Structure formats: C-alpha cells, structure tokens
Amino acid sequence: MSDGIRVVLVDDQVMFRRGVSMIVRSQPDLHVVGEAGDGEEAVAVVERERPDVVLMDVRMPVLDGVQATERILAAAARRGERGPRIIVVTTFDLDADAAAAIRAGASGFVLKDADPDFLIAAIRTVHAGTAVVAASATRALLERFEPARQRPAPPEFGTLTARERDVFAHAAKGLSNSEIARTEFVSEATVKTHISNVLTKLSLRDRVQLVVFAYENDLVDRTA
Numbered sequence: 001m002s003d004g005i006r007v008v009l010v011d012d013q014v015m016f017r018r019g020v021s022m023i024v025r026s027q028p029d030l031h032v033v034g035e036a037g038d039g040e041e042a043v044a045v046v047e048r049e050r051p052d053v054v055l056m057d058v059r060m061p062v063l064d065g066v067q068a069t070e071r072i073l074a075a076a077a078r079r080g081e082r083g084p085r086i087i088v089v090t091t092f093d094l095d096a097d098a099a100a101a102i103r104a105g106a107s108g109f110v111l112k113d114a115d116p117d118f119l120i121a122a123i124r125t126v127h128a129g130t131a132v133v134a135a136s137a138t139r140a141l142l143e144r145f146e147p148a149r150q151r152p153a154p155p156e157f158g159t160l161t162a163r164e165r166d167v168f169a170h171a172a173k174g175l176s177n178s179e180i181a182r183t184e185f186v187s188e189a190t191v192k193t194h195i196s197n198v199l200t201k202l203s204l205r206d207r208v209q210l211v212v213f214a215y216e217n218d219l220v221d222r223t224a
Contacts, residue, residue, distance in 0.1 A: 005127045008034040008049060010042040010065070011057040011089065016112070020055065023116045030123060039063025043071045046084060053123050054086045056106070058097040065089075066097065069104040082205065085126035099141040103216075107206055108132025131208035142215045153217050159201050167194040171207055172214035 007024055009032060011017045017035055024030045034049040036042035040063040046054060054072070058065040069086050076083025088101040088109040098109045107126045110119055122132045160168060163184075170180040177191045184191070195207070204210050214220045 004029040004031050005053055005123060006031050006033045006049065006051040007123060008032075008036065008042070008045055008051040008054045008084070010036045010039070010045075010054060010060070010068070012037050012060045013057075020119070023119060024123070027120055030120070039065060039068030039071075042068045043075070046072050047075060051084050052127050054084045055089055055119075055123070056086050056101075057089050058101060059091075066100045066104050069101055069106050073105040085205075087122055087126055087132055102141060102208060103212055105205065105209065107208060129206060131206045142212065153219055156202055157217070157219065160198060164194050164198050164201075167191060168198050168210070168214070169220075171195060171198070171210055172220045174211070 007030055009017050009020055009024070011020070014037070017037075021032050021035070024032050033051055034045040036045045038060045042054070042056065042065075043063070056065040056069060060068075063071075065088055069088070072086065073083045083105075086101075086106045088098060088106045089112055090098050090101075090109050091112050092098075101109060108122065108131045110122050110132065114122075126132055166184060167180055170183060175183065177188045177195070180191045181188045195210075198204075199206070199210065202210070202213060204213055
C-alpha cells in the first residue's frame with residue numbers, strides 16, 4: 001500500500017461514492033484509503049489516513065466541501081506540510097462553489113458526470129503537482145463569481161526578479177508554458193524553472209493558486 005497514490009473519497013451520496021471507489025480501485029496505482037459522507041468526517045479521515053489526493057464533494061451536510069478543504073489544508077500548514085491535493089467534485093461547470101473551492105486551496109474540479117478515464121487522469125495529474133483546471137479557466141471562474149480583493153502586493157512579491165515577474169504576469173493571465181516561452185523568447189524549460197521559483201517564493205501550491213494570488217492581490221493588471 002505504500003506504493004501508488006492514496007485517495008480519500010468524500011461525498012454524502014453512498015451510491016456515488018461506491019461507484020467512484022470501483023473506478024479508482026480498478027487502477028493498480030490508485031488506492032482508496034478512506035471515505036467520508038460529510039465535510040467534518042472528511043477532515044477526520046484525512047487527518048488519520050494522510051492521503052495524497054482527496055476527491056471532495058462540494059454540497060454536503062454538517063460541513064461543506066469548501067470549508068472542509070480550508071480545514072484540511074490549514075491543518076497541514078500548521079504541521080509544516082503541503083497537505084493532500086484536493087479535487088472538488090461539482091454538479092455544474094463554472095459555478096460559484098467551484099470558485100470558492102479554488103480560493104480555499106483546491107487544485108481543480110471535475111464534474112460528477114465526468115468520464116471515468118478523465119477522473120483517473122485528474123487524480124494522477126494533481127498528484128504530479130499539476131492543477132486540473134487551466135489557469136485561464138481559473139481566472140474566468142474568479143472574475144465571474146468573486147470580486148477582486150484589491151490590496152497592496154504582499155512583501156514576498158518583491159522578492160521576485162524582473163524576469164520572474166514577467167513570467168508571473170503571463171501565468172496569471174492564463175498563458176501556458178509554451179505560450180510564455182514564445183512571448184518571452186526563451187525555452188519551455190526556462191519557463192518551467194521560473195514558474196517553479198515563483199511558486200516557491202510565494203509559497204503557492206500550483207499555477208491555479210498563482211492565479212488566485214494574483215487576483216486577490218490585484219496583480220493581474222498591474223503586471224500586465
């Protein structure tokens with residue numbers, strides 16, 4: 001059980017949870033190590049099992065998926081850990097709950113009627129450190145459902161070099177690595193290095209959180 005990706009499933013619908021469990025368990029590199037029927041139970045299961053990835057329903061009794069995501073990642077941060085990658089499972093594409101979950105620290109979302117192969121790919125993708133939702137879609141989500149929280153740029157933003165700020169600006173607008181490379185006339189490998197440095201300096205989990213950071217600190221237009 002030490003090898004492979006450890007997954008926790010969270011959903012208040014037992015039948016849906018069982019169906020997803022069957023899909024996940026069909027893969028030799030994926031292991032379901034826990035299940036929960038509400039957000040509060042999810043926090044406890046994640047604390048006990050320390051999974052790599054959590055599939056988190058949004059609308060649940062007792063504690064919803066957004067609040068559960070916040071608590072799980074906050075607990076990990078207090079321990080000085082990264083915490084699990086969280087994929088929020090929603091019924092509707094581009095809805096306010098998905099936007100709230102992204103703000104809370106989720107690495108993306110999938111629809112409940114997603115193709116099983118897509119779901120499996122999503123789990124492997126976030127485990128590898130890549131967000132499920134593209135940065136451009138993340139920005140669209142935030143602009144549609146969440147007002148920008150305009151405030152001064154935090155001190156850590158000042159630690160970025162001029163080139164890192166340029167790359168940050170492009171990434172915050174949703175450009176891919178290849179698009180940034182063409183714009184800046186550098187290789188994709190160089191872009192990846194800059195992105196990695198930016199994420200480290202700003203203590204961000206992935207590119208989705210980079211967009212959230214830029215949006216909340218009113219840095220998208222400022223660095224454009």
